[in-house]
Amino acid sequence: MATAARGGRKARPAGTGGELVARFEVRYLRFLDERGEWVAEPPAELLDPELQLRNYRDMLLLRRFDHKVLMLHRTGRMGTYPGTMGQEAVGVGMARPLTERDVLVPYYRSATDLYVRGAALHEILLYWMGDERGSDFKAPHMKHDFPIPICIGSQLPQAAGVATAIKLRGEQGRAVLTAVGDGGTSQGDFYETLNVAGAWNLPLVIVINNNRWALTEPTCAQTACQTLAQKAVAGGFEGIQVDGNDIFAVQAAVAAALDKARRGQGPTLIEALTYRLCAHTTIDNAARYVPKEELEAANAAEPLVRLRRWLQNQGILDDRLEAKLENEIKDEIEQEVELALNTPLPPPEAMFDYLYAELPEKLWPQRAEVIARERGTGDA
Amino acid sequence: MPELTLVEAVNLALAHELARDPEVVLLGQDIGKAGGVFRATDGLWQRFGAERVIDTPLAESTIVGVSVGMAAQGMRPVAEIQFMGFIFPAFNQIATAVARMRNRTRGRITLPLVIRMPFGGGIHAPEHHSESTEALLAHLPGLKVVIPSTPARAYGLLLAAIRDPDPVIFLEPKRIYRQQREYVEDDGEAYPLEACFVEREGSDVTLVSWGAMMKETREAAERLAQDGISCEVIDVVTVAPLDVATLVESVQKTGRCVVVQEAPRSGGVASEIAAELAEKAILSLIAPIERVTGYDTIMPYPRTEHRYMPTVSRIVEAVQRVMEFH
Ligand SMILES: Cc1ncc(C[n+]2csc(CCOP(=O)(O)OP(=O)(O)O)c2C)c(N)n1
Ligand SMILES: [Mg+2]
Numbered sequence: 001m002a003t004a005a006r007g008g009r010k011a012r013p014a015g016t017g018g019e020l021v022a023r024f025e026v027r028y029l030r031f032l033d034e035r036g037e038w039v040a041e042p043p044a045e046l047l048d049p050e051l052q053l054r055n056y057r058d059m060l061l062l063r064r065f066d067h068k069v070l071m072l073h074r075t076g077r078m079g080t081y082p083g084t085m086g087q088e089a090v091g092v093g094m095a096r097p098l099t100e101r102d103v104l105v106p107y108y109r110s111a112t113d114l115y116v117r118g119a120a121l122h123e124i125l126l127y128w129m130g131d132e133r134g135s136d137f138k139a140p141h142m143k144h145d146f147p148i149p150i151c152i153g154s155q156l157p158q159a160a161g162v163a164t165a166i167k168l169r170g171e172q173g174r175a176v177l178t179a180v181g182d183g184g185t186s187q188g189d190f191y192e193t194l195n196v197a198g199a200w201n202l203p204l205v206i207v208i209n210n211n212r213w214a215l216t217e218p219t220c221a222q223t224a225c226q227t228l229a230q231k232a233v234a235g236g237f238e239g240i241q242v243d244g245n246d247i248f249a250v251q252a253a254v255a256a257a258l259d260k261a262r263r264g265q266g267p268t269l270i271e272a273l274t275y276r277l278c279a280h281t282t283i284d285n286a287a288r289y290v291p292k293e294e295l296e297a298a299n300a301a302e303p304l305v306r307l308r309r310w311l312q313n314q315g316i317l318d319d320r321l322e323a324k325l326e327n328e329i330k331d332e333i334e335q336e337v338e339l340a341l342n343t344p345l346p347p348p349e350a351m352f353d354y355l356y357a358e359l360p361e362k363l364w365p366q367r368a369e370v371i372a373r374e375r376g377t378g379d380a
Numbered sequence: 381m382p383e384l385t386l387v388e389a390v391n392l393a394l395a396h397e398l399a400r401d402p403e404v405v406l407l408g409q410d411i412g413k414a415g416g417v418f419r420a421t422d423g424l425w426q427r428f429g430a431e432r433v434i435d436t437p438l439a440e441s442t443i444v445g446v447s448v449g450m451a452a453q454g455m456r457p458v459a460e461i462q463f464m465g466f467i468f469p470a471f472n473q474i475a476t477a478v479a480r481m482r483n484r485t486r487g488r489i490t491l492p493l494v495i496r497m498p499f500g501g502g503i504h505a506p507e508h509h510s511e512s513t514e515a516l517l518a519h520l521p522g523l524k525v526v527i528p529s530t531p532a533r534a535y536g537l538l539l540a541a542i543r544d545p546d547p548v549i550f551l552e553p554k555r556i557y558r559q560q561r562e563y564v565e566d567d568g569e570a571y572p573l574e575a576c577f578v579e580r581e582g583s584d585v586t587l588v589s590w591g592a593m594m595k596e597t598r599e600a601a602e603r604l605a606q607d608g609i610s611c612e613v614i615d616v617v618t619v620a621p622l623d624v625a626t627l628v629e630s631v632q633k634t635g636r637c638v639v640v641q642e643a644p645r646s647g648g649v650a651s652e653i654a655a656e657l658a659e660k661a662i663l664s665l666i667a668p669i670e671r672v673t674g675y676d677t678i679m680p681y682p683r684t685e686h687r688y689m690p691t692v693s694r695i696v697e698a699v700q701r702v703m704e705f706h
Contacts, residue, residue, distance in 0.1 A: 131684075150508045188469060
């Protein structure tokens with residue numbers, strides 16, 4: 001583990017000396033480098049071929065899915081969609097160590113973690129096609145998982161709330177995993193969450209997907225800090241940085257942090273350094289503001305290739321298996337896309353039927369009106 | 381000078397004020413080099429520099445709170461909130477400082493700032509990118525809430541908003557950002573903030589609206605004219621504080637009124653207009669005031685947002701009802 005930051009490195013002393021009362025360090029975790037070679041020994045349980053083949057398969061699927069969604073958008077069959085290209089190791093690596101009893105509170109760029117968690121691709125598609133039912137995850141173990149939030153940062157105190165419930169009820173062995181972008185760390189909600197998570201020693205793990213961009217703004221427009229991980233210092237708990245393109249590092253860090261949380265030992269902040277290899281969304285043109293050289297360098301460090309190299313070197317993956325995976329993936333994506341595209345619109349009254357446990361009397365005439373209009377009687 | 385769209389007119393007004401007054405500074409997310417997600421600030425960073433057109437961290441409370449501090453020093457910050465749905469992290473600043481500073485300090489500290497943001501639905505955008513919550517802002521005493529509906533009005537009203545000694549919330553109807561082109565003279569002439577625009581004279585019924593719904597309202601007036609119904613069309617423009625006198629005067633002439641609003645039905649600006657008219661023009665009214673509005677529900681996501689949006693036919697039907705009332 002390399003040291004990524006030390007307290008006070010940039011800061012100039014403002015006063016006239018005094019005694020040193022606090023110091024901090026931030027560590028950077030990385031196992032597998034760009035070439036697919038070890039730079040450090042990963043936890044033994046992560047060397048399981050089946051697990052890593054599964055990770056690879058999901059990352060590959062999400063890469064292909066990203067492309068498919070872009071094509072759907074270009075042909076007018078998809079709404080605005082935030083791609084996950086280049087960030088697959090963050091999403092897959094963070095969601096893999098979740099148990100069914102844990103709770104996931106995703107941020108908005110999260111097709112990766114939602115898919116690994118158990119959301120169907122057609123649910124993710126429906127949401128971004130503009131259908132509320134996409135947030136009604138059908139996997140039974142996702143019963144308590146939160147929907148995609150669009151308002152940046154708002155999910156974080158809510159995740160702390162889920163963790164508070166777990167803690168107050170004395171439930172052992174449950175933890176909450178949430179995520180935020182690098183831009184999202186500028187929100188008050190982010191700092192308030194660090195604060196309460198530390199103050200109450202909550203079973204909470206916060207992953208920052210530091211993909212270096214918040215729409216058109218680079219991370220240096222958000223903060224003067226050398227790392228985002230060091231923001232945990234202000235919350236009074238541990239923050240670490242990981243190579244977000246190394247699935248071993250992401251998974252190891254999140255697994256350890258979740259374990260710690262489940263044992264009642266408090267929160268962890270994990271900054272995953274990766275890169276947004278796609279545009280901000282399907283309606284953005286990143287070529288306008290992303291420097292070409294930076295993008296090229298990021299492409300060379302991307303997460304999928306290095307895992308593939310490692311699997312190949314281990315003899316776990318060969319061309320035949322790769323082709324088989326590609327076929328399986330294609331089938332799954334095609335099926336799920338069909339399912340989403342062929343989902344009929346919800347009935348018109350659906351816009352009223354989930355507002356309250358019971359629809360207040362005042363709204364019944366409006367509900368009747370939308371039904372009548374939909375039938376074309378127009379008599380309301 | 382080519383004809384401009386509404387968003388280009390916003391850009392022109394911002395450029396005019398940046399050039400005219402060194403105290404004017406723009407702040408917002410992605411407004412600098414990138415020129416904003418709707419290109420409202422296109423080219424301004426390049427022309428006026430990073431200290432006049434400032435990319436902020438992703439934090440709305442920062443954007444508005446910092447604007448408060450700058451304005452208190454006599455600067456004229458023009459803050460952009462990327463979408464109206466993201467105003468809420470800044471709502472504390474707006475409600476507890478922006479709207480109150482003059483009153484709280486008995487006029488010692490004033491806040492000549494503008495908070496601009498695109499609003500409204502019908503563009504197939506994700507959740508929180510389509511709401512019309514002007515009433516939440518209009519309800520706060522101390523704020524002016526201004527909504528242009530044409531390129532020329534966007535230009536003239538934004539100049540007025542920036543020059544106003546008090547905070548102005550400037551809501552830009554994004555559905556019509558690029559829908560109409562109009563010749564806009566860059567003459568630096570501000571429009572009055574406190575007046576409705578009576579943009580079509582008529583004798584049978586007063587149609588009142590603001591923002592993007594002006595499009596449907598104008599179309600309805602056209603269609604009704606073909607049936608021999610004469611509509612007076614009023615663009616409210618400043619939804620708070622309302623120019624009640626112009627509305628009352630019109631209804632005293634026509635005796636009928638239909639108010640068109642994209643926002644949900646209850647507790648909105650349309651309700652306020654109807655209440656004012658009921659109080660001040662009751663004896664002139666020959667039919668109940670009708671409201672054509674969005675429904676009292678969460679704005680549906682894009683697949684079904686069309687079910688929510690008021691349409692030309694809904695306006696026409698409402699006018700026919702008030703015409704037939706006796
Ligand atoms: C409160 C709020 N403000 C603004 C936006 C508009 N917006 C959507 S995504 C985005 C950038 C987010 O950047 P980051 O947090 O780094 O996440 P990333 O998109 O890189 O995954 C912005 C400004 C929003 N969704 N919510
Ligand atoms: Mg980012």
